[in-house]
Structures are given as C-alpha cells and as structure tokens.
Amino acid sequence: MSAVLRAEGLWKRFGDQPVLRGVSLELSRHEVVAVIGSSGSGKSTLLRCLNLLESIDDGRILLGDDDISDPRVDADRVRSRLGTVFQSYNLFPHLSLLDNVTLASRVVRRIPRRDTEERGKVLLDRVGLGAFADEHPDRLSGGQQQRAALARAIATDPE
Ligand SMILES: Nc1ncnc2c1ncn2[C@@H]1O[C@H](COP(=O)(O)OP(=O)(O)OP(=O)(O)O)[C@@H](O)[C@H]1O
Ligand SMILES: [Mg+2]
Known part of the structure; x- marks a missing residue:
C-alpha cells in the first residue's frame, strides 16, 4: 500500500539544540501510529513540522505524491489536507x-x-x-x- 504521509530524515534544531535527529516515518491510509517519548523529546515538534507550522533543517516530507517540504508549496493549501488536534486544543475563544x-x-x-x-x-x-x-x-x-x-x-x- 502506498504511504499517505512519509517523512524522510527530518532534522530540526532550536538554536544549538537538535530536537529531531533524522526522524523517518511512513503512514498508510487508515493506519494508526502512536509516537511515544518523554516530555520535551520532540513529539509536538515532529507534528508541527509535518503540518508546516515549523520549518525543518533537513529531510523531506511527502503528502501523497507531493513534496510538501519544498519551500515553494502553498502552506495553507497543504495544511487544509491535514488535520491537527493541538496539545492545548487552541480553539478560537471568540467563536462558538x-x-x-x-x-x-x-x-x-x-x-x-x-x-x-x-x-x-x-x-x-x-x-x-x-x-x-x-x-x-x-x-x-x-x-x-x-x-x-x-x-x-x-x-x-x-x-
Ligand atoms: N519554539 C521553540 N523554541 C525553542 N525551543 C522549542 C520550541 N518548541 C519546542 N522547543 C523545545 O523542543 C523540545 C521538544 O519540545 P516538544 O514540544 O516537541 O516536546 P514534546 O515531546 O511534545 O513534549 P510534551 O510531552 O511535554 O508535550 C523541548 O526541549 C522544547 O523546549
Ligand atoms: Mg507535546
């Protein structure tokens, strides 16, 4: 089965601190994957990189056949193809x-x-x-x- 989302060798640093060190993963349609790690180990950062809320320093992210880590992509369009539940939910407080x-x-x-x-x-x-x-x-x-x-x-x- 072809992957719906694929990350290849993702690197992410905040200043001198490497948070993601060559993370790769592959998701098939309807597959459920849990990412487990201690507090501060980079789980949220990984998800924020996958939906383009953080830039990556190296690696590649494919959504279907599209390379969404290409800096020329329309990030809003890409994000509309992904769903995110934020750690603190981030509901808009002024909206029903x-x-x-x-x-x-x-x-x-x-x-x-x-x-x-x-x-x-x-x-x-x-x-x-x-x-x-x-x-x-x-x-x-x-x-x-x-x-x-x-x-x-x-x-x-x-x-
Ligand atoms: N915007 C940022 N600027 C600098 N450092 C950051 C930033 N966001 C996260 N970090 C650092 O990156 C590391 C990973 O944070 P992240 O939020 O990804 O952890 P987590 O695995 O989701 O933790 P938790 O289980 O507590 O939610 C932490 O050391 C954190 O301090
Ligand atoms: Mg988190």
Whole structure:
C-alpha cells in the first residue's frame, strides 16, 4: 500500500539544540501510529513540522505524491489536507463551537456557510457535543474542548 504521509530524515534544531535527529516515518491510509517519548523529546515538534507550522533543517516530507517540504508549496493549501488536534486544543475563544468547526471549510475551502454548518453539526454530534454548538470554548471542560478540537480537525476531510 502506498504511504499517505512519509517523512524522510527530518532534522530540526532550536538554536544549538537538535530536537529531531533524522526522524523517518511512513503512514498508510487508515493506519494508526502512536509516537511515544518523554516530555520535551520532540513529539509536538515532529507534528508541527509535518503540518508546516515549523520549518525543518533537513529531510523531506511527502503528502501523497507531493513534496510538501519544498519551500515553494502553498502552506495553507497543504495544511487544509491535514488535520491537527493541538496539545492545548487552541480553539478560537471568540467563536462558538460550530464556528470553530466550520471556519476552515468556509475560509480555506470556500464552502458556503449553510453547507458547512450542516456538516459541522453532524461532526459535533459525532463527538457528543451537538447540544454545545452555540457555546463558546470557555464554557467547556477540558475533555469537551479536546473533542471539539477533534471535530474541527476532521472538518475539512483531511487525507
Ligand atoms: N519554539 C521553540 N523554541 C525553542 N525551543 C522549542 C520550541 N518548541 C519546542 N522547543 C523545545 O523542543 C523540545 C521538544 O519540545 P516538544 O514540544 O516537541 O516536546 P514534546 O515531546 O511534545 O513534549 P510534551 O510531552 O511535554 O508535550 C523541548 O526541549 C522544547 O523546549
Ligand atoms: Mg507535546
């Protein structure tokens, strides 16, 4: 099976400190992979490199057949093909849950609001938050925020 995401020899340094030292991995469609390591060992940094929120110092990242570590790529378009649940969730505090879940589809995918809201409600239902669609994130528990972030991460049908 061909890999949907492939990282080859990723290096990332913060100043003099190497955090990723030649990390390679390969993900097939529907495969689940857990990255395990002690606090500060570079797990979040790896994910932030894979979705282009951090630049890499060396190596290559392929999404499908596309080299997304090529500096000429349109990073926003690449990120719309990936879904991320951030460690601190990073929900937009000034937006309702429904708007949190639908914003990327409206802005990046340019899907009309009515269509995104239908799907957004389905996604919120799926994570057990259908009754919270109009609430703001500060009214939610930590686990509820995590589930809202999960619904947001899959809203654009990432690869
Ligand atoms: N923007 C940054 N600038 C400088 N150093 C950073 C930056 N981000 C992360 N680091 C450093 O990189 C290392 C890896 O951090 P990272 O957040 O990837 O760890 P982690 O494995 O996700 O840890 P945790 O399990 O605690 O979430 C740490 O030493 C951290 O201090
Ligand atoms: Mg982390």
